[in-house]
Amino acid sequence: MSMTPDSDASIDDQAARAAWLYYVGGLTQDQIASEMGLSRQRAQRLVSRAVGAGLIHVRLNHHLARCVELEAALRERFRLVRCRVMPGLGPGRDPVRSIAPAAAEEMERVLAERGSRVIALGTGRALRGMVDALSPVEAPQHRLVSLLGNIALDGSASYFEVIMRLAEKVRAPHYPMPVPVLVDTVEENLTLQSLGAVRKVRGLAQAADVTFVGVGQMSDDAPLMTDGFLTLDELHEIQRAGAAGEVAGWIYDGEGRYLDLALNARLTGVRVEIATPERPVIGIAAGAAKVVALKAALTSGIVNGLVTDEPTAAAVLAG
Amino acid sequence: MSMTPDSDASIDDQAARAAWLYYVGGLTQDQIASEMGLSRQRAQRLVSRAVGAGLIHVRLNHHLARCVELEAALRERFRLVRCRVMPGLGPGRDPVRSIAPAAAEEMERVLAERGSRVIALGTGRALRGMVDALSPVEAPQHRLVSLLGNIALDGSASYFEVIMRLAEKVRAPHYPMPVPVLVDTVEENLTLQSLGAVRKVRGLAQAADVTFVGVGQMSDDAPLMTDGFLTLDELHEIQRAGAAGEVAGWIYDGEGRYLDLALNARLTGVRVEIATPERPVIGIAAGAAKVVALKAALTSGIVNGLVTDEPTAAAVLAG
DNA sequence: GGTGAGCGTGAGTATTTGCCCATACGGCGA
DNA sequence: TCGCCGTATGGGCAAATACTCACGCTCACC
Structure with missing residues (x-):
């Protein structure tokens, strides 16, 4: 009931138009301002808003020789079916920015399939970045399913965001798992898993045609710990048991063999x-x-596709 | 055998990397310079080179309300199967810049098909822009075929560029038509058309699964005339016969009915x-x-898909 | 081996952009 | 109704970016 019923949509429209003139048309912000009848500052704010809101996507159309080499080496060494290596952004800069567009492209490739697919999704910052970088496409023929519980310890919806935002962008039916990642007791887990809704989602996830996951480290900054699922003491104990990493919460050792931990239950x-x-x-x-x-994870084949950046790829191959 | 055997590739690599750091990483040119060990000017030149060479693609992820409206109106009025309307860039600016990315997206949609398709192509600046804006994809399952002769009067290869560059980008088999668009006599034409190679290309083009064409105007700045295929006198005569436009060299009237001209032979x-x-x-x-x-062309259904810009769409609907 | 054309480089400079701040506007509660 | 607060606006300024020019280097052709 505001004075401008479409204030948000229309400001995004303006922002998109300004960004179009700026990036596609190559006009200066001054020219945009006079073209659209605005002050230069407003034009600047609109362009900046469009970039910030992700209305504009930039993609690189050139395969860097070094990245192609690393891709080929990774593909061969770990028998990967898909592999993309993106340029690094330099030390101290968030690599998610770099890999998100490439991950989005991989997802788009799957979404472009005509036939219906079941797409399973993990959680995490990298997947969140992927979804943000994805162009909206209508792909209602696919089903999106969560691999793991989407409820964080603090009850926040942050773990829902990957699957929910993706579903919104592609308008596909989606099956989040409205339970915590980790419950307190084995009994609780058995109870939850006996619920029809949970069983259905788990069944779908197990039958997924393609799965996208992040990979968690088990060092002292392990996501499982920073997200509060493990205490530092528990983490240290699991580290002593040989933990090297984790996919969708399941912890594996340095050869990518899942560990038989009490936690699993x-x-x-x-x-x-x-x-x-x-x-x-x-x-x-x-x-x-x-x-x-x-x-x-690559060694044992828990994952057989990879999107990463240059320094990470080099380090994986060097080690 | 030059000193730097990969000078061009490596400079494009550098340019791509600089552009990546600039647009994806959000670094300033100063930071890029120190990151890559260059002078600031060189970083600036690399970024600018990357943009100029089309190494970087910018896409808008927001459907402007006005454009969506125009698309819907065009779709309904002319029974279109595909329609994209892109924002205009303001008077006096080349609309090809605006429509090329959207046209490229349409082409990418076709190229993403799993099954083999025959894709027929016209010529012209708009299609050339489309190909430039296309991201390279491996699509060797499709065949590209030219609808019309690819030899210009001055013998230049400019008419080959659309199909050749596209074929290079997608690595698909391609069938250009190595004859002039227009020959001097009917006999010459019969001779050419009896050639096996020409017959084969024409047959393939007639069986195309999807066709991409430009649309030529028949006003005094008609492409057929500026390219030297018609004299101004011939053009005027054809105008008097009711010529309104031309697709792949074939001229039609204001209702989109092909004209029965001596030229056709x-x-x-x-x-x-x-x-x-x-x-x-x-x-x-x-x-x-x-x-x-x-x-x-829309009225009679010579084309049933359209990529255009806002002012053009509005004018077509208004008239 | 000399010479001129063409390209790449860095310095300097004009233009463009991003940011901060003072100010105006409009909603909301007292 | 008044005053407060959050938000949006345009002016000004510093930073960042694009352009121009003169120089030097390479390379091809004499």
Whole structure:
């Protein structure tokens, strides 16, 4: 009931138009201002808004020789069905920015399939970045399913965001898993898993045609700990048991063999088993901290597809 | 055998990397310079080179309300199977810049098909822009075929560029038509058309699954004339016969009915017949000069798909 | 081996952009 | 109704970017 019923849409429209004139038309902000009848500052704000809101996507159309080499080496060494290596952004800069557009492209490739696919999704910053970088496409023929519980300990919806935002962008039916990643007792877990809704989502996830996951490290900055699912003491104990990394909450050792931990009985999500070419599992991960975890997951074939950045790729191959 | 065997590739690599850091990483040119160990000017030049060489693509992820409206109106009025309307860039600016990315997206949609398709191509600046804006994809399952002769009067290869560059980008088999658009006599035309190579290309073009064409105006700045295929006198005569526009060299009247001209017997290419939903013909065209030609082609259904810009769409609907 | 054309480089400079701040506008509660 | 607060606006300024020019280098052709 505001004075401008379409204030948000129309301001995004303006922003998109300004950005179009700026990036596609190559006009200066001054020219945009007079073209659209605005002050220069407003034009500047609109362009900046369009970029910030992700209305504008920039993609690189050139395969850097170094990245292609690394891709080929990774493909061969780990028998990958898909592999993309993007340029690094230099030390101290978030590698998610770099890999998100490429991950989005991989997802778009899957979404462009005519036939219906079941797409399973993990959680995490990298996947979140992927979804943000994705261009909206109508792909209602596919089904999106969550691999693991989407409820964080603090009750926030942050774990829902990957699947919900993706579903919104592609208008596909989606099956989040409205339970915590990890519950307190084995009994609780059994109770949850006996629920029809949970069983259905788990069944769908197990039958996924393609899976996109992040990869978590098990060093002292492990996502499982920073998100509060493990205490530092528990983490240290698991580290002593040989933990190298984690996919969808399931922890594996340095060779990518899942560990037989008491914790497992309290995980609500499904475990990603060794990937096959017909049912690929694409890992989206980059950063020095993740090298060990990535290498292990690649070695045993928990993932058989990879989107990463240059320094990470080099480190995985070097090690 | 130059000192730097990869000078061009490596400079493009550098340019791509600089542009990546600039647009994706959000670094300033100063930061790029120190990151890559260059002078600031060099970083600036690399970024600018990357943009100029089309190494970087910018896309808008927001459907402007006004454009969506125009698309819906065009779709309904002319029973189009595909329609994209892109924002205009303001008077005096080349509309090809605006429509090329959208045309490229339409082409990418076709190229993403798993099955093999025959894609027929016209010529012209708009299609050339489309190919430039296309991201390279491997699509060797499709065949690209030219609708009309690819030899210009001055013998230049400019008419080959659309199909050759596209073929290079997607690595698909391609069938250009190595004859002039227009020959001097009917006999010459019969001779050419009896050649096996020409027959084969024409046959393939007639069986195309999808066709992309530009649309030529028949006003005094008609492409057929500026390219030297018609003299001004001939043009005026054809104008008096009711010419409104031209697709692949074949001239039609204000209702989109092909004209029965003496000229026709000297055209070497195939005529695009009324499009069907199964075998769509996508017109790529924008600009005030093309409004009449476009409207006629849309009216009779010579094209049943359209990529244009806002002012052109509005003018076509208004008239 | 000399010479001129053409390209790439860095310095300097004009233009463009991003940011901060003072100010105006409009909603909302007292 | 008044005054407060959050938000949006345009002016001004510093930073960043694009352009121009003169120089030097390479390379091809004499």
